[in-house]
Amino acid sequence: MGGTAVETLRESLRGEVIGPEDAGYDEARSIYNAMIDRRPAVIARCADSTDVRTALRFARDAGMDLTVRCGGHSGAGLCMADDALVIDLSGMRWVRVDPAKRTAQVGGGTQLGDLDHEAHGYGLATPAGIMSTTGVGGLTLGGGHGHLTRAYGLTIDNLLAADVVLADGSTVTASPDEHPDLFWALRGGGGNFGVVTSFRFALHPVKDVGLAVTLWEPEHIGAVLDWYRTFLPAAPKDLNGFFATLRVPPAPPFPEEIHGRRMCGVVWCTTGALDEEGLAKTFAPVVEPARPAFHFATPIPYPGIQAMFDELIPKGLQWYWRGDFFDRITDGSVDVHGTFLENIPTELSTMHLYPVDGAAHDPDREDTAWAYRDAVWSGVIGGISPEASEAEAIRTWAVDYWEALHPHSMGGAYVNFLGADEGGDRVRATYRGHYDRLAEVKRTYDPDNVFHHNQNVVPAGG
Structure with missing residues (x-):
């Protein structure tokens, strides 16, 4: 893409246009996963939906590939592509809360922390991620789960409407009453x-939550998982807890004597009683499988629990991940977790099982494109390292772990946990019987598959 073309685009947008010759290019093309090193032709940092339409039209007229970047957290790096035009929404980062209606309107480039902060000022929150x-x-768009999922469902269960710029450059609002197939x-x-240039979400009365972290020695993983797989699904919806295998981070609240040690554990979040007595009662059962090596519980503002991993795993690390859905934790999978806990390759590599039951089971399977309403956990295996020299080691560990665990899964995965190299069959498995319906919607709204740098659904008939 020549300099003249970049200048033409620059003159057409209110937002910033960044090309390979510009000083900020390398920073603009960097994303959360440092394993992704791609060189787009131009990055259009859009200021508003008109900028989005202009950039989209420019790319189509020029016959260019197109990607869309929101927060840049795509583990597969799908928001960046070589020689493409990137529609970067980071200039559209805003939140407007209506406390009376308990809703929030959110710009397409907004980060979760922006939404958490603004909603928290009114004692409100919605379930969305853990960072x-x-x-x-x-x-x-992938579905969204987080600390509040058992209490209030998936992020998509709280989506009320979305403003969307379509492939032909037109703008529509998708909601239960307008373009319901797109919604x-x-x-x-x-x-x-x-x-999607803006989202409107339902909010819930959440200000502070109870955070707890419980860790057990590796030899107790069988007893812990046997207890956890029964305890949590039967627990009240106001209690969430994701299971993890990990090396203990060298940071508070963990005492120095366990830093770096391999452990299994649960990160808990409760919207129930937050006083000392209430937290003690909620977490009293953690001693049942085995005596914990570490347990810590405290009330914390909701934005605090959302930000607790930000410094531990910041932008710029090497990442490789794989995921799957599980409706049960089988005895065989317990053995797999124990084996791969023992050979975690780096200090940050980990495995998480996120609960997707509770309120996430309330909608009917046909209500949304999310096809796994019968799943109980959404699992992810993350090989993570600050060192590029360890990229192959973390990839090998994650793939080997996934291959050993996959036979115990439901067959598909949370779309945001799919790797770029897993292929179309995995996308189909993720959408189950919904794939053909998605392909029909794709044919209606994007028949030329302009938006294909994603876990792609091919337009019906294409």
């Missing part, structure tokens, strides 16, 4: 259908 730097857009597809169908 404040994640983009609202990518997380929501259905947006709720879990990923970035296949257009550029």
Whole structure:
């Protein structure tokens, strides 16, 4: 793409246009996962939906590939492509809360921390992720789960409407009453259908929550998982807890004597009683499988629990991940977790099982594109390292772990946990019987598959 073309685009947009010759290019093309090193032709940092339409039209007229970047947290790096035009929504980062209606209108480039902060000022929140730097857009379009999922459902269960720039450059609002087929597809169908420039969410009365972290020695993983797989699904919906295998971070609240040690554990969040007596009662059962090596519980503002991993795993690390859905934790999978806990390759590599039951089971499977309403956990295996020299080691560990665990899964995965190298069959498995319906919606709204740098749904008949 020549300098003249970049200047033409620059003159057409209110937002910033960044080309390879510009000083900020390398920073603008960098994303959360440092394993992704791609060189787009131009980055259009859009200021508003008119900029989005202009950039989209420019790319189509020029016959260019197109990607969309929200928060840049795509582990697969789908928001960046070589020689493409990137529609970067980071200039559209805003939140407007209506406390009377308990809703929030959110710009397409907003990060979760922005939404959490603004809603918290009114004692409100919505379930969305576990890191404040994640983009609202990518997380929501994939379905979205987090600390509040058992209490209030998936992020898409709290989506009320979305403003979308379509492949032909037109703008529509998708909601239960307008373009309901598109609204259905947006709720879990990923970035296949257009550029969402704003979202409207339902909020819930959440200000502070109870945070707890419980860790056990590796030899207790069998007893812990046997207890956890029964305890949590039977627990009140106001209690959430994701299971993890990990090395203990060298940071508070963990005492120095366990830093770096391999452990299994649960990160808990409760919206129940937050006083000392209430927290003690809620977490009293953690001693049942085995005596914990560490247990810590405290009330914390909701934005605080959302930001607790930000410094531990910041932008710029090497990442490789794989995921799957699980409706049960089988005895065989317990053995797999124990084996791979023992050979975690780096200090940050980990495995998480996020609960997607409770309120997430309330909608019917046909209500949204999310096809796994019968799943109980959404699992992810993350190989993570600050060192590029360890990229192959973390990839090998994650793939080997996934291959050993996959036979115990439901067959598909949370779309945001799919790797770029897993292929179309995995996308189909993720959408189960919804894939053909998604393909029909794709044919209606993006028949030329303009939006294909994603976990792609091919237009029906294409």
